[in-house]
Amino acid sequence: MHDQAVIDCDIHASVGSVEALFPYLSDHWREYIRTSAFKGPVDTVYPAHAPTTVRPGAEPATSLEVIQRQVLDPQHVEIGILNCAYAVDSLHNPDTAAAMAAAVNDWLVAEWLAKDQRLRASLLVPTRVPEMGAREIERIGDHPGFVQVLLPVRSEAPYGNRRYLPIFEAAARKNLVVSLQFGGSPGNAPTGVGWPSYYIEEYVGMAQIFQTQVLSLIVEGVFDRFPNLRLALIEGGWTWLPSLMWRIDKDWKGLRREVPWNTQLPSAYIHERMRLSLQPIDAPPDPRHLVQLIEQLGSDELLMYASDYPHWHEDSLPAELPEATRRKILHDNARAFYQL
Amino acid sequence: MTSTVLEPQTRGRTKLAVIDCDIHPALKSPKALHPYLPERWRRYRDTIGERGFSGSYYPRANPNAARTDAWPPSGLPPGSDLDFMRAQLLDAWEMDFGILQPLLGAGALRNHEYAAAMSAAINEWQIAEWLEPEPRLRSGLVVPYEAPELAAAEIDRLGDHPGFVQVMLGIRTSEPLGRRKYWPMLEAAAAHDLPIGMHFGSQGGSPITGVGWPSMYLEDHAGMSTAFQAQVISLVYEGVFEQFPTLRIVLIEGGFAWAPPLAWRLDAAWRKLGDEVPHLQKKPSAYLAEHFWLTTQPMEEPHVPRQFAELLDQAPWLEDKLMFSTDYPHWDFDAPDEALPKTALPDGFAAKLMAENARALYKLPTRVHAG
Numbered sequence: 001m002h003d004q005a006v007i008d009c010d011i012h013a014s015v016g017s018v019e020a021l022f023p024y025l026s027d028h029w030r031e032y033i034r035t036s037a038f039k040g041p042v043d044t045v046y047p048a049h050a051p052t053t054v055r056p057g058a059e060p061a062t063s064l065e066v067i068q069r070q071v072l073d074p075q076h077v078e079i080g081i082l083n084c085a086y087a088v089d090s091l092h093n094p095d096t097a098a099a100m101a102a103a104v105n106d107w108l109v110a111e112w113l114a115k116d117q118r119l120r121a122s123l124l125v126p127t128r129v130p131e132m133g134a135r136e137i138e139r140i141g142d143h144p145g146f147v148q149v150l151l152p153v154r155s156e157a158p159y160g161n162r163r164y165l166p167i168f169e170a171a172a173r174k175n176l177v178v179s180l181q182f183g184g185s186p187g188n189a190p191t192g193v194g195w196p197s198y199y200i201e202e203y204v205g206m207a208q209i210f211q212t213q214v215l216s217l218i219v220e221g222v223f224d225r226f227p228n229l230r231l232a233l234i235e236g237g238w239t240w241l242p243s244l245m246w247r248i249d250k251d252w253k254g255l256r257r258e259v260p261w262n263t264q265l266p267s268a269y270i271h272e273r274m275r276l277s278l279q280p281i282d283a284p285p286d287p288r289h290l291v292q293l294i295e296q297l298g299s300d301e302l303l304m305y306a307s308d309y310p311h312w313h314e315d316s317l318p319a320e321l322p323e324a325t326r327r328k329i330l331h332d333n334a335r336a337f338y339q340l
Numbered sequence: 341m342t343s344t345v346l347e348p349q350t351r352g353r354t355k356l357a358v359i360d361c362d363i364h365p366a367l368k369s370p371k372a373l374h375p376y377l378p379e380r381w382r383r384y385r386d387t388i389g390e391r392g393f394s395g396s397y398y399p400r401a402n403p404n405a406a407r408t409d410a411w412p413p414s415g416l417p418p419g420s421d422l423d424f425m426r427a428q429l430l431d432a433w434e435m436d437f438g439i440l441q442p443l444l445g446a447g448a449l450r451n452h453e454y455a456a457a458m459s460a461a462i463n464e465w466q467i468a469e470w471l472e473p474e475p476r477l478r479s480g481l482v483v484p485y486e487a488p489e490l491a492a493a494e495i496d497r498l499g500d501h502p503g504f505v506q507v508m509l510g511i512r513t514s515e516p517l518g519r520r521k522y523w524p525m526l527e528a529a530a531a532h533d534l535p536i537g538m539h540f541g542s543q544g545g546s547p548i549t550g551v552g553w554p555s556m557y558l559e560d561h562a563g564m565s566t567a568f569q570a571q572v573i574s575l576v577y578e579g580v581f582e583q584f585p586t587l588r589i590v591l592i593e594g595g596f597a598w599a600p601p602l603a604w605r606l607d608a609a610w611r612k613l614g615d616e617v618p619h620l621q622k623k624p625s626a627y628l629a630e631h632f633w634l635t636t637q638p639m640e641e642p643h644v645p646r647q648f649a650e651l652l653d654q655a656p657w658l659e660d661k662l663m664f665s666t667d668y669p670h671w672d673f674d675a676p677d678e679a680l681p682k683t684a685l686p687d688g689f690a691a692k693l694m695a696e697n698a699r700a701l702y703k704l705p706t707r708v709h710a711g
Contacts, residue, residue, distance in 0.1 A: 051612045157552035158559070189546045191570035192563075194515040200613040201516070201573050204605050205550065208566040212549040212559075219558050237605060242647070243597030243640070250641050251562035254672060255401055258558055267643070282605040289654045293601075296647055312612060 004327070005078040007334040010234050010277050010306035011071055013084040013112060013121075015040065015104060016062035024103035024110070029096075041100065043087040045152075045183035046311070047199060055312035064112050064119075071309045072118055078331070079340055081147060082112055082121040083181055083234065089127050089152050090185035097126035098136065105140050113145035120338070122150035122179055125167060134166035141174035147338045148177035148232060152184025153209050160213075160220025172226035177338060180213055182206050182235035207282075210236035211244050218248065218269045221261040230337060231274045235308055238276040239284075242296035245270060271299050275337045277306035278329060281315035290318045300325045304334040357695040358676045359704065360438040361635045362539070362592050362665035363429065363477075365470055366404070366419035367444070376461035376468075384454060392448050393543040398557035402671045410669030418669035422474060429668050430476055433676045436695055437704050440470060440479035441508060441539050441592060447485045448510055448542050455484035456494065463498055471503035478702060480508025480537050485525060486544075492528035499532035505702040506535040506590060510542020511567045518571075518578030530584040535633070535701065538571060540564050540593035568594030569602055576606060576627045579619035588701065589632050593667060596634040597642070600655040603628050629657035633701055635665035636693065637674040645683035652686060659689050663698040 015021060018040035022030050032038070046053040054060060061067045072080055086104045091097040101124045108121045123146040125133035137149060149171045157163060159180070171178045183206075189195045190202050190209065210233055223229055248266040256262060262269075283290050294300070317326060334340070367373065374382050402408065404418050411417075412424035419425065430438055446458035459482040466479045481504040483491035495507060507529045515521060517538070529536050541564070547553045549563055550570070568591050581587060606624035614620065620627075642648050652658055666673050680690055698704070 051615075052609075153551075155551045158549060158554045159551075160559075161552075161555060186551070188550075188552055190550045191516060191574075192546065192548045192550055192567040193511070193513050193517070193544055193570050193574075194546050196516045196570075196574055196578075197519060198577055198616050200609050200616050201577050203613065204573050204577075204602075204609045205570055207602075207605060208569045209550045211566050212551055212554075212563055215559050215563050216549075216551075216554055219556050219562075220554075237601075239601035239604060240598055242642070243595070243601065246597060246640055246642050247565060247595055248562050249643070250638060251558060255558045255561060258399075258401075258556055280605075280608065282601065282608040284600070284604045284654060286654075289600075289650075292647075292650045292654065296642070296644075296650070298643060313608075314611075315608070 003076065004330060005076050006305050006330045007340065008071065008075065008077045008080040008307050009232070009304045009334050010279065010308045011067060011080045011082050012061060012309060012311065013067070013082045013108070014060045014062045015084065015086050015107070021100065021103040021107055024106040025099060029099045041087040041090045043090050043183065043185040045085070045185065050199065052203065052312050054310045058310035060310060064115055068116065071307055072116070075307060077118060080119055082108060082119055083150060084108060084122070084124060085150065085152060085181055085183050086124060087185055088124060092128065094126060094129040094132055097128060098132045101126050101136055102139065105136070109143060109145060119145070120147045121145055122148050123176065124150050127151060127155060127167070130164050130166045134170035137167070137170035137174055137176065141170065141176055146176065148179045151178060151180050153180040153182060153206065153213055153236060154184025154186050154190060156186045156188060158212060158216030160216030160222050165225070168222055168226055168229060172229045175228065177230045177232050179232035179234050180210065180236070207237045207240055211240060214244065214270065214274070215248055218266045219259045219262060221259065223269045223273050224261040224263065229273060232337070233274060233276045234306070235277055235279065237280055237282050238303060239282055239293050241270070241276065242293065267298065271302070275302055275304050275333060277308070278303050279306045279308040279315065280313040283315040287318035287320055291320050294321065294325065300328050301333050303329045304337065305330045356691050358433055358435045358664065359695040359698040360429070360435055360666045360668065361663045361698050362637060363438045363440050363668050364419045364670065365440050365442055365466070366417045368416050368420045373458070373461045373465055376464040377457060381454060381457040390445060391450050392445055393450070393545040396543050396548060398560050400557055405671055406669045407671055407673055422470065426474065429666070435476060436707055437476050437478060439505065439702070440466065440477055441537070442466065442482060443539070443541060444482070446482050448544065449484070452484055452487035452490060455487065456490040459484050459494055463494070467501065467503060478505040478704070479503055480506050481534070482508055483525065485509045485522070486514050488522050488525035491525040495525070495528040495532055495534065499528070499534055504534070506537040509536060509538045511538045511540055511564065511571060511594060512542045512544045512548060514544035516570060516574030518574035518580050523583065526580060526584055526587055530587045533586070535588040535590050537590040537592055565595045565598055569598055572602060572628060572632065573606065576624045577617050579617065581627045581631050582619050582621055587631060591632060591634045592665065593635060593637060595638070595640060596658065596662060597640040597651055599628065599634065599658065600651065603655065633661045633663055633697070635663050636679060637665040637667045638672050639674050639679050641681070645681050648681040648683055649685060652689070659686060659692060660697055662693045663701070664694045
């Protein structure tokens, strides 16, 4: 798809089995996990054998060697950002969640970041008790390998809710991007109208959850509180963004006295503070329409290339795209946003 | 109550025929339905009252969510005075027809028998106080949609009345509408050749977003389009249109610029995961284009006006499916002479949007009165 160096904003690292984390867990948790036969947190965000989970010819990236062979070397990756969406958010026991998240972060440092200079990573945090998430950011957020905090896009409450301020405050203090990523297992229904029957509905509906979170974070004032906060939307699509900006801007004009902390149009927060991973594009059949959509974003700085390895998407950038825009998407936008 | 009463509008009439697909009639008083309720349920209403899914209130922008000039001189609530509605809306804009959407919460009451009684009462009230006195009005048939067998019974009872042109639901149901629970109701609607209209609002018992409760009314209001998208996803993937090939869905006050990107995403996921939904006989976007109509208010306003035309270019089927609406008497009213974007639009599109798409869907005559 490209022969120039890229910055890949979404490479999925997987904890193969809970034993992989044992070197990074305390005696207490090792014993607890052994004696309870706990297999580690699981979710149904990506069913193991669904076609979308692992693309043809790929394999789950449980070790650095897989990533090097499948992504970093063949795809001219200058810098790749690892996302390990280990489902700590599905754990209701906050102490377990915090211990497992810290173990994942230490595992990322020791077995991935320390061994390949091209890699950066997202910092996993427990989210159900946001103060504990903030403590994990405090503990390891200064490590130069971590460029952002990972929050599953599905949550118990919209992330603009004030209960989550400790996480955003800690991220802002450490100058870390906050990223919302496809998935999450909060236990509440994934739509505003209850639980759908099929996985494909949940998969498609994840885009609506991204929309909800964008709206929440803007109007509940998180960007106004933290002037240096930046937000990455990973694997949520982006073709819905123009229509969302039109909707929020229009409604904000009518209802803004409810949110006096917003000092500019909602779309201005998006342009200034948010970036989105390129995949999945969910491309229209006519490439001309994709070019229209990119123009409708109102900025050529919003999209950042992502392979989303090993998940399966088949889209590519349209040939009609101006070369300068292509270069920004493949490389420059992420470099500037993550300050690489 | 403070009210500002203005003279009925007479300015700026559009030359195009107008059919307004979203008008909200209101009760003159809390007891206005009593003549239509059996004694048992009048007593219930007095002693127990309305029990829906509580805990979802946001202080709103305006009293009754109404335009400040929509309070009638009679002192009645906005939308409750037919004479004033005629003067301020139907006559002022020389409308061919208006479609009523009573937002009285009956469909989502947790006591299903009471929901059925209230639905029937609202429908009788609509016939007696709106449809019979005013030939330009049509309405949505209110049904207890969380008890689909009871909803089907109400559709069977009144669905052939010429004043009811669709079945009316709130967009926020307890489960996604494509689920089999709702099929008896969908079957009855299809049998009576009535579209299912789903209107902004209501409450089904889950938090109003896929990630819990937002804090602000602005999130409730602007975020409602995600509920509309969730219902499209459900209705398409759960195979409703293979089961009921003539069923039509009208999405009311939910926006429509999200439709083209959703169509692409529906198709992209289906190319990978279609094996999970083998009941689909065509690509998902084809069901969207064929079976869904959408009302316009609040009109989409791209930052660059010509991008409205791009929207139609991306999804040409919208030209035959968008239907004008004002949302009278609510504060976010779209006026007929100002609703259309000021940009070049396809030939004939304005007439379709302002009236002809609705006329075709609801099988309305050319003109009900001499202009």
